[in-house]
Amino acid sequence: MGRKPSWGKPWCNSLSLGYCWLWRRLYPTGFINRKEYDGVVKAKEQAQQQYDAAVFRGESAGIVSSVGRTLEEFKTSVTVAPHKKITFELTYEELLKRRLGKYELQIHARPMQPVRDFKVDVHISEKAGISFLVIKGGLNTNALANAVTRTDADKEAWVYFYPSEDQQKMCDSCGDEGLNGDLVILYDVNRNNSLGDIEISNGYFVHHFAPSNLVRLSKNVVFVINQSGSMHGRKIEQTRIALIHILNDLAEDDYFGVISFDSNLFHWKRELVQATSANVDSAKIFAQNIKDRGATNINSAVLEGARMLNANPREGSASILILLTDGEPTTGVINLDKIQSNVKRAIAGKFPLYCLGFGFDVNFEFLESMALQNDGTARRIYEDADANLQLQGFYEEVATPLLTDVTMVYVGGTNLTQTNFSQYYNGSEIVVAGEITNNDIETFTPQVVAISSNTRMVFNNPNISLEPPETKSDRIQRVCAYLTVKQLMEKELQLSGPEKDNVKEEALRLSLKYNFVTPFTSMVVTKPTGDITDVHHKPKEGARSHHVQQNDDSHGSRGAHGESGQPGPPCIPGFSSNMFLVSHPDSQNDPLCLDVTGGLRLKLLHHPSRGLSVNGELDSGAGEYFSRIKIHLGPEDHVEIDTTGVTVRQDQATTHHNGQDTITIGSVTVIFRDKEIDVNAGDTRLVILIYERNGKKMFWPALRQRSQDPNIEGILVFQQVYRLVQIIPTTTILEIDGQYADVTRADAVDYSIVSTPTLSCWLVSSGSGLHRRLENFIVTEL
Numbered sequence: 001m002g003r004k005p006s007w008g009k010p011w012c013n014s015l016s017l018g019y020c021w022l023w024r025r026l027y028p029t030g031f032i033n034r035k036e037y038d039g040v041v042k043a044k045e046q047a048q049q050q051y052d053a054a055v056f057r058g059e060s061a062g063i064v065s066s067v068g069r070t071l072e073e074f075k076t077s078v079t080v081a082p083h084k085k086i087t088f089e090l091t092y093e094e095l096l097k098r099r100l101g102k103y104e105l106q107i108h109a110r111p112m113q114p115v116r117d118f119k120v121d122v123h124i125s126e127k128a129g130i131s132f133l134v135i136k137g138g139l140n141t142n143a144l145a146n147a148v149t150r151t152d153a154d155k156e157a158w159v160y161f162y163p164s165e166d167q168q169k170m171c172d173s174c175g176d177e178g179l180n181g182d183l184v185i186l187y188d189v190n191r192n193n194s195l196g197d198i199e200i201s202n203g204y205f206v207h208h209f210a211p212s213n214l215v216r217l218s219k220n221v222v223f224v225i226n227q228s229g230s231m232h233g234r235k236i237e238q239t240r241i242a243l244i245h246i247l248n249d250l251a252e253d254d255y256f257g258v259i260s261f262d263s264n265l266f267h268w269k270r271e272l273v274q275a276t277s278a279n280v281d282s283a284k285i286f287a288q289n290i291k292d293r294g295a296t297n298i299n300s301a302v303l304e305g306a307r308m309l310n311a312n313p314r315e316g317s318a319s320i321l322i323l324l325t326d327g328e329p330t331t332g333v334i335n336l337d338k339i340q341s342n343v344k345r346a347i348a349g350k351f352p353l354y355c356l357g358f359g360f361d362v363n364f365e366f367l368e369s370m371a372l373q374n375d376g377t378a379r380r381i382y383e384d385a386d387a388n389l390q391l392q393g394f395y396e397e398v399a400t401p402l403l404t405d406v407t408m409v410y411v412g413g414t415n416l417t418q419t420n421f422s423q424y425y426n427g428s429e430i431v432v433a434g435e436i437t438n439n440d441i442e443t444f445t446p447q448v449v450a451i452s453s454n455t456r457m458v459f460n461n462p463n464i465s466l467e468p469p470e471t472k473s474d475r476i477q478r479v480c481a482y483l484t485v486k487q488l489m490e491k492e493l494q495l496s497g498p499e500k501d502n503v504k505e506e507a508l509r510l511s512l513k514y515n516f517v518t519p520f521t522s523m524v525v526t527k528p529t530g531d532i533t534d535v536h537h538k539p540k541e542g543a544r545s546h547h548v549q550q551n552d553d554s555h556g557s558r559g560a561h562g563e564s565g566q567p568g569p570p571c572i573p574g575f576s577s578n579m580f581l582v583s584h585p586d587s588q589n590d591p592l593c594l595d596v597t598g599g600l601r602l603k604l605l606h607h608p609s610r611g612l613s614v615n616g617e618l619d620s621g622a623g624e625y626f627s628r629i630k631i632h633l634g635p636e637d638h639v640e641i642d643t644t645g646v647t648v649r650q651d652q653a654t655t656h657h658n659g660q661d662t663i664t665i666g667s668v669t670v671i672f673r674d675k676e677i678d679v680n681a682g683d684t685r686l687v688i689l690i691y692e693r694n695g696k697k698m699f700w701p702a703l704r705q706r707s708q709d710p711n712i713e714g715i716l717v718f719q720q721v722y723r724l725v726q727i728i729p730t731t732t733i734l735e736i737d738g739q740y741a742d743v744t745r746a747d748a749v750d751y752s753i754v755s756t757p758t759l760s761c762w763l764v765s766s767g768s769g770l771h772r773r774l775e776n777f778i779v780t781e782l
Contacts, residue, residue: 138181262294
């Protein structure tokens, strides 16, 4: 999703980004027969039982589960009951990790068919300012060039990906099955060498530490490479390629060693040597001759790598041990606990161990546990065409150590996440969260102490950002909880017996409290037993059908909705109780239709902070659609859309647009297409759909993304909530924002959806529906 869509630090939400540290927090919603059911996070076994029970009953249901032990990957399963329709909406938050000096948002687009309305919107907001932004990926090609647009400001950026159906068949890896690739957005923020950024809200804080302009440390690195028989073929071939590239990237003041192993050990050199050109060339010859054979003696290989590093200590340098293997130990010491104990004793906390697991047959949990016990991490390497690039990419992350023995100190802080880190690498980021004791910001003093080339460095003077007191967001608290859960999972992996159970129980408790989908929890969407379902009775000949609500646990009618004999006027989008358009009404409340006459000029949208106003004129007949729409992009510039075409006035010049084109004025981007016009103003997106009837054009505005700015106003953003009070044969009463109104049933065409479905709605006077006089939304001129 940046930190968050409107305030800062990496935080992604759905496909909206605003500086990205994001964790996986899921919000599934199921619309089963137009009735909304929110997802509920439960313990993994309980969620699966609830899902299985719904499937057994023949009902629609969905479940979201974590993949393996990760928090970054999840899978969904959806079952649709016979003759039913279900819409499964999934919204998530994700904590992005800074790697190689950038945040990366990767959007996978593989719908397996051309999609009529395929759109991706990304918004990045950074208080520190955006230092660079690059768009890459297999979908950012010449064939899709005009489908990708971007708008940049000093501290914000917007990226839009709107491919047409034809374009979805034209990319390099696309075809009749539609898009098949990724859109990758890379960016970073302006940084300095201070303590970094600290955000505080509601007694919680999160600290991002990523100093720049530091002197790199020389390193001592030993590569331990599995060459057993299971590495045969592409694995060993790609390992050779990657190792040769990595050796080329060693700095001359680095010291290194290379060990390959099967049941035996094979040294290039028995001691660390300096990375001179001659030594690197010699090591590359050794790498080229690594052959796959024999069994797997992990214990001896890792202990030998640790011995080499311990035997060559150098003050002011950073030591690293890297293991690459694709299988479990099969010779020598094969007890996994014993190997871990031996390795931990040999390393003794003096340097980190990084374990790379090649392929799917590897015991990754063993490698992960062993790495975590020694201040390192484990990474899975996938055996495909770019496995050698994955290996090189990992090495680049640890190739430039800048600090060692990093200690994060927070006087006045409590319940902290991890605060000690063996090393800090160029391009990475350390994130710590916690609580402020007694919520007393005055006594809260953060500081970082670290070693750089034998010099003790102290970082202070942070850039502290306080959220306004009226802010009710629990975002910072959730970040703290997420980091705690992740570290509990890592701790649980290293423990056994009652200690392991206690850590797992605490991780489960926090996951349930904050609605995290983790290896211990799943999120399930089902229809609760006893809930209301919709039953349509077959009408008598010549009569309109009646819509009856019926309880699953009884056979008695809860009341019938009487319907008027004539269809009413069209619905104004956005007037259902939960801000969905009329094509997606609230499960319990059908959309409202407003009694509005034709010929009116209405204020559709006014976004003062973006300098955007949109007004529309209803047709002079029944007021069924808009005949003119005018988009004001500031005091002088505007876009006018009518039945003759599109006219743009910009910088006192007037032009006409007929085909696909894009204009940008200030922070507003307008994208012209054959059947629609997209208006993007950062956190707001409006689509003007273009229809043609009997050779005459007609327009309909649909708000696809609504700003949270309290000053935004207009017909399209007016939010209304109502409650059904009484249904009797002659009168239906709704309570609308505390006021009561008589309503009748009507049919209306929803032009905010390309298929223009006809929906049932409650017909209400404009005054009652808006809870204010219609004159408040009328403008004298477009």
